[in-house]
Amino acid sequence: MSTTVRTIPDRLRSLLEQRLKSWETLLLLVAIGIFIANSFASPYFLNAWNLSDATFNFTEKAMIAFAMALLIISGEIDLSVASIIALASTAMGAAVQMGVGTPGLVLIGLGVGLLCGAFNGVLVTRMGLPSIVVTIGTMSLFRGISFIVLGDQAFRGYPASFSWFGQGYVWWVISFEFVLFAIIALIYAVLLHKTNFGRAVYAIGNNATGAMFSGIRVQRVKFILFLLTGLMSGVAAICLTARLGSTRPSIATGWELEIVTMVVLGGVSILGGSGTIAGVVIAAFVMGLVTFGLGLLNVPGIVMSIVIGALLIGVIALPRLWSVWRAR
Amino acid sequence: MLKQSDIILTPEGATEDAAVLALEGITKTFPGVKALSEVSLRLVPGKVTALIGENGAGKSTVVKILTGIYQPDGGTILVNGKSTTFPVPQAAADHGVTAIHQETVLFDELSVAENIFLGHAPRGKFGLIDLKAMNRKAQDILAGIGANIDPEHKLKDLGIANKHLVAIARALSIDARVVIMDEPTAALSHKEIEELYELVESLKAQGKAILFISHKFDEIFRIADNYTVFRDGQLIGDGAIADVTEADLVKMMVGRDVSQIFPARTPNPGETVLKVAGYSHPTEFEDIGFTLRKGEILGFYGLVGAGRSEFMQSLFGITRPSAGTVEIDGKTVQIKSPADAVENGIVYVPEDRGRQGAILDLPIFQNVTLPSLGRISGRGFLKLAEEFKLAREYTERLDLRAASLDTHVGNLSGGNQQKVVIAKWLATQPKVIILDEPTKGVDIGSKAAVHEFMAELAAQGLAVIMVSSEIPEIMGMSDRVIVMREGRIIVELADRDLQPETLVRHAAGI
Numbered sequence: 006m007s008t009t010v011r012t013i014p015d016r017l018r019s020l021l022e023q024r025l026k027s028w029e030t031l032l033l034l035v036a037i038g039i040f041i042a043n044s045f046a047s048p049y050f051l052n053a054w055n056l057s058d059a060t061f062n063f064t065e066k067a068m069i070a071f072a073m074a075l076l077i078i079s080g081e082i083d084l085s086v087a088s089i090i091a092l093a094s095t096a097m098g099a100a101v102q103m104g105v106g107t108p109g110l111v112l113i114g115l116g117v118g119l120l121c122g123a124f125n126g127v128l129v130t131r132m133g134l135p136s137i138v139v140t141i142g143t144m145s146l147f148r149g150i151s152f153i154v155l156g157d158q159a160f161r162g163y164p165a166s167f168s169w170f171g172q173g174y175v176w177w178v179i180s181f182e183f184v185l186f187a188i189i190a191l192i193y194a195v196l197l198h199k200t201n202f203g204r205a206v207y208a209i210g211n212n213a214t215g216a217m218f219s220g221i222r223v224q225r226v227k228f229i230l231f232l233l234t235g236l237m238s239g240v241a242a243i244c245l246t247a248r249l250g251s252t253r254p255s256i257a258t259g260w261e262l263e264i265v266t267m268v269v270l271g272g273v274s275i276l277g278g279s280g281t282i283a284g285v286v287i288a289a290f291v292m293g294l295v296t297f298g299l300g301l302l303n304v305p306g307i308v309m310s311i312v313i314g315a316l317l318i319g320v321i322a323l324p325r326l327w328s329v330w331r332a333r
Numbered sequence: 334m335l336k337q338s339d340i341i342l343t344p345e346g347a348t349e350d351a352a353v354l355a356l357e358g359i360t361k362t363f364p365g366v367k368a369l370s371e372v373s374l375r376l377v378p379g380k381v382t383a384l385i386g387e388n389g390a391g392k393s394t395v396v397k398i399l400t401g402i403y404q405p406d407g408g409t410i411l412v413n414g415k416s417t418t419f420p421v422p423q424a425a426a427d428h429g430v431t432a433i434h435q436e437t438v439l440f441d442e443l444s445v446a447e448n449i450f451l452g453h454a455p456r457g458k459f460g461l462i463d464l465k466a467m468n469r470k471a472q473d474i475l476a477g478i479g480a481n482i483d484p485e486h487k488l489k490d491l492g493i494a495n496k497h498l499v500a501i502a503r504a505l506s507i508d509a510r511v512v513i514m515d516e517p518t519a520a521l522s523h524k525e526i527e528e529l530y531e532l533v534e535s536l537k538a539q540g541k542a543i544l545f546i547s548h549k550f551d552e553i554f555r556i557a558d559n560y561t562v563f564r565d566g567q568l569i570g571d572g573a574i575a576d577v578t579e580a581d582l583v584k585m586m587v588g589r590d591v592s593q594i595f596p597a598r599t600p601n602p603g604e605t606v607l608k609v610a611g612y613s614h615p616t617e618f619e620d621i622g623f624t625l626r627k628g629e630i631l632g633f634y635g636l637v638g639a640g641r642s643e644f645m646q647s648l649f650g651i652t653r654p655s656a657g658t659v660e661i662d663g664k665t666v667q668i669k670s671p672a673d674a675v676e677n678g679i680v681y682v683p684e685d686r687g688r689q690g691a692i693l694d695l696p697i698f699q700n701v702t703l704p705s706l707g708r709i710s711g712r713g714f715l716k717l718a719e720e721f722k723l724a725r726e727y728t729e730r731l732d733l734r735a736a737s738l739d740t741h742v743g744n745l746s747g748g749n750q751q752k753v754v755i756a757k758w759l760a761t762q763p764k765v766i767i768l769d770e771p772t773k774g775v776d777i778g779s780k781a782a783v784h785e786f787m788a789e790l791a792a793q794g795l796a797v798i799m800v801s802s803e804i805p806e807i808m809g810m811s812d813r814v815i816v817m818r819e820g821r822i823i824v825e826l827a828d829r830d831l832q833p834e835t836l837v838r839h840a841a842g843i
């Protein structure tokens with residue numbers, strides 16, 4: 006049966022059209038709106054140094070959020086990230102007391118992050134435990150170790166060269182952290198959107214069984230994602246510790262929820278399978294701008310968390326309305 | 334084909350009695366498939382009616398309509414001669430229709446009595462469940478069917494046979510008038526089957542109408558009074574079991590002209606590409622061994638649950654075998670995951686397309702290229718142009734009908750989804766392709782296209798394994814057929830002139 010071969014078009018709608026009608030575009034409009042509103046609300050907002058300071062509200066969290074985005078797209082989650090920061094920071098603090106220099110501190114920070122990520126990864130992928138349960142457990146475990154080591158003490162005395170990771174500026178108002186944030190965003194965007202690995206992440210998140218039946222090594226991919234999330238927590242621990250100049254066991258408390266909020270606000274489906282790094286980048290700016298703007302207006306912290314909470318619920322509800330609009 | 338349904342209901346002998354429950358002209362369509370086409374069925378008090386048909390003949394669809402799980406698209410349901418509907422399962426239960434399934438839904442953590450009376454437990458003060466009364470009544474019912482089970486035990490402590498009895502007790506507890514038994518003996522030992530027969534006899538004596546679904550002819554002739562045969566969703570014949578022989582029933586089940594719809598092939602097997610020996614699994618299959626040559630289509634026939642899919646999935650690396658060896662092109666290979674299987678040139682098109690075969694929420698081109706990304710990417714980086722090229726090449730060979738390659742697979746019809754899955758594997762340039770029920774849930778047009786394509790693949794030298802429960806497909810496509818029953822290979826039939834009756838006999842063990 007030699008039927009005439011018909012040519013199936015690649016796409017019906019161009020990539021540009023798909024992008025214009027995307028969640029990210031909507032979020033970008035929201036970000037611009039908040040920016041404009043802020044500049045009217047406070048005379049101090051449109052100041053280069055103030056804006057630069059504002060980026061510290063999100064750079065460290067966003068670094069973890071990128072890795073978390075991949076993990077959530079794959080259908081898993083890691084709630085222990087803030088506790089990994091605490092443990093990594095504590096390890097670095099202890100090393101300082103033993104006279105370890107800056108390169109050693111960086112290696113320890115990254116190493117502890119990787120180890121914690123590997124521990125989560127082994128429990129989830131080898132033992133088949135649900136990641137939400139595993140990482141709620143390690144959330145207490147990692148921070149608990151930090152509390153045992155430190156009690157109500159704090160580690161101080163980080164070398165001046167180490168402080169640069171949290172307080173240094175590369176050029177004018179552009180901080181080292183902001184540059185690092187941009188580089189990491191780029192790396193994760195390429196990893197998720199331009200590589201085979203990224204494609205596997207989407208496939209697993211949409212249908213892990215189908216991905217396995219397609220010859221994808223599902224558990225290996227997930228293990229790597231836990232490693233990456235741990236590693237990024239280590240990076241964030243270095244930046245945050247360097248910025249604060251001290252380590253307390255309560256460091257970065259509650260960050261895991263802010264990071265998950267950032268990821269979900271960025272359009273990543275909490276059920277897995279969809280989302281982009283660009284969305285998370287914009288969401289980071291939105292959250293940074295909101296916190297900073299409210300701060301300039303002297304809004305108390307508790308109101309800020311109400312706003313962030315309202316933002317998150319809005320995000321869960323909006324996609325439903327959004328898909329109705331998009332279907333037209 | 335539709336005309337066959339006109340033969341029905343020329344009442345004689347068996348159908349004189351008033352039916353307590355009857356279906357008339359029932360039609361049920363699923364997207365792309367007509368599951369039932371104007372079928373009728375009569376269930377008479379005090380009689381056992383056997384429902385007979387191949388896999389996919391429409392038996393389970395009928396059961397689901399009788400129990401209110403599916404709504405028919407046309408036709409009427411008659412209860413004591415009055416037209417009615419079963420919009421929800423509870424409505425069927427209210428009319429005294431109850432089903433005991435192959436895997437009956439019972440609750441492990443509840444007690445035997447709670448399972449029996451779930452939803453209609455006797456109530457005491459304040460509307461609370463009267464535990465004492467419930468246990469006593471459960472005891473009475475269980476004693477009535479000769480079951481020696483403590484009603485206060487948790488269900489999970491019972492064996493399969495006793496769980497079955499609990500399911501039957503549950504059916505009796507709601508004062509059932511119609512009892513549907515879907516392959517009730519499948520999991521039972523010989524002695525337990527005898528006990529079940531006695532129970533069926535006592536239910537008959539109580540005036541219950543029984544619908545008995547079974548693949549085993551010996552038990553059909555042992556306990557059934559009437560029979561109804563379905564084939565491809567149509568009623569082929571019904572009447573009293575005393576008027577027919579086993580051969581008559583088999584012929585009704587499978588008899589049809591199979592030669593015309595399948596592509597003509599001149600098999601030309603090349604060298605051996607796959608050799609499996611002593612392949613075993615602790616529970617699913619045992620000592621599977623065969624060879625497969627290039628350009629060959631090897632059919633695997635058997636009843637549902639014969640272990641064919643389980644074996645194929647193990648060969649594909651999903652589950653680990655407990656023993657056995659696999660050779661590809663004369664070299665022993667270790668397959669520990671699907672990724673290993675694909676690397677060694679073995680690919681598997683699963684029966685469960687939506688969950689295992691395709692990733693429905695991803696576009697067609699991403700589905701097709703997923704296992705081939707390593708080959709067509711540059712050092713791990715995607716090359717979109719190459720992806721579209723590869724996807725186009727293979728989907729067009731299969732004559733895929735889709736709006737664009739960017740369309741989500743979930744938006745395609747069953748047949749076109751299957752083409753995407755096959756295209757995905759062909760793009761990996763495999764040596765052996767395993768097709769598990771390749772045309773299940775596929776419309777007639779796409780069915781022919783899939784068959785055509787299988788023949789073409791074999792002609793090009795690919796070794797094909799086809800698992801199928803459809804006798805025409807097995808007979809029309811295979812060069813050799815292996816029949817499996819209860820996890821073992823029963824026989825290998827090499828001739829192309831094999832008979833449907835032979836296949837059924839070996840598969841059912843009669």
